[in-house]
Amino acid sequence: MTAPSFRWPYPSLIAHRCGGKLAPENTPAAMRVGAEHGFTMFEYDVKLSKDDVLFLLHDDDLDRTSNGHGPARARTWAELSALDAGSWLSPAFAGERMATLDEVAAFTLQRSIASNVEIKPCPGREAETGTAVALAVQRLWGDAAVPPLLSSFSEDALAAAHVAAPLLPRALLVEAIPVDWRDRLVRHDCVALNVNQKDVTPDLVRDVHEAGYRLCAWTVNDVQRARDLLAWGVDALFTDMLDTIRPPFPARA
Template identity: 45%
Template sequence: MPKRTLSLPRVIGHRGAAEAAPENTLASFREAKRQGAAWVEFDAKLSADNRAFLLHDDNIDRTSNAAGAARALTYDELRVLDAGSWRGPQFAGEKMPLLAEALALFAQEDLQFNLELKPCPGRARDTAKIVLDELAHLWPAAKPKPLISSFVLECLEIARDQAPELPRGLLLEDHPVNWLDLAQNLKADTVNIWDQAATPEWVAEIKAEGYGLLVYTVNDAARARQLIDWGVDGIFTDAPARILAAVGQ
């Protein structure tokens, strides 16, 4: 059974407050804070010149005014793109921030966070090593330790070995029969599962094994209340204020 050293919130702002602001931007994190979120979640990957920055997709098409593979662009090339107008004209000029910029904001705003290692194809090892090294150098030791999660097992294995002091979250989309073996091998602290895969039985099974349990991505208040009633620890949501009103802190 894992040693639980991580105090989990009931609500985590998914990519900030992605329903109201452009995801994975400083504006989105500020909005999540404004809505009452104590935690946010975001995605970190590497540019072509190995700079850690925030973006969910492999491509920049959906969340910027350009197109193409993120891994093919240097950060200077990414930096000049507009990553906000797609969400609304009030966000025109918002950038894909560097990890360093996000960490500075979180420290200033007292935001805790779940950092998802989201490597571009073929870049799992470099992404995990560089992001974790940057986190070790930039995140204040006096602040609560962040939760590191990933769908990519190689990233979590590197996190386990390179930064064993950081809590780890096993991200799952389906319900693998060997989920417990995976969690034990990674020395995970949490299991983070997809809302559509969540059942009362699996929730009870995960909790009985001593893991923290987080569910993504839930924007419906009634569903959030149901999950909390089942025993889920926390909810990732694009709408922190709505879910906080339903389930509390």
């Protein structure tokens, strides 16, 4: 797979962590909220439990988004699935639980929702998680018309995913835009560069497109900024504001 030959099948709006700020992130409730707001693509974070179950969680630790404490890597899935992952956001979501990759696959496939699967390894499990996620995505999505886009900040995880499932499309996630971004995209056979929306300029959009790649911007929560980025040609935006930046967009001012 080379970037210039890859047909980009993804919509321009992606629900960040499935439900943005309207539901507890990376949970079944977030999936339902994302779908209810008309999103046809979700982004979510996947890591390995102590007993090697692939589940959704952004942070390395459990404290922010559950009533658990300490590193997620130290817990089995049975322990993780017993936690309350909803009360931290609102009492209305008390008792909400974490989700597995299998669950989000079933939900999105049934509703024809595309996925950006962010490989979010616990510290020290980068390559292991990249391999496990890629193999699971390959199995769960099978011959789906629109394959999930795999992405990661961890180049070790992305490299392992490349080896495990070379035909799955990949995107390199970066905190800041490296001067050698072209070389890194080639190294991991990526189709896209996912960057902080604050770093996007019309020149960057042009340079990425001229190099044969797509450009996605995270996390865009201002309506006018979203309009500007799309007008410049950014291929997709990740957003938390599912109620104001939602399909169809951009709406007329």
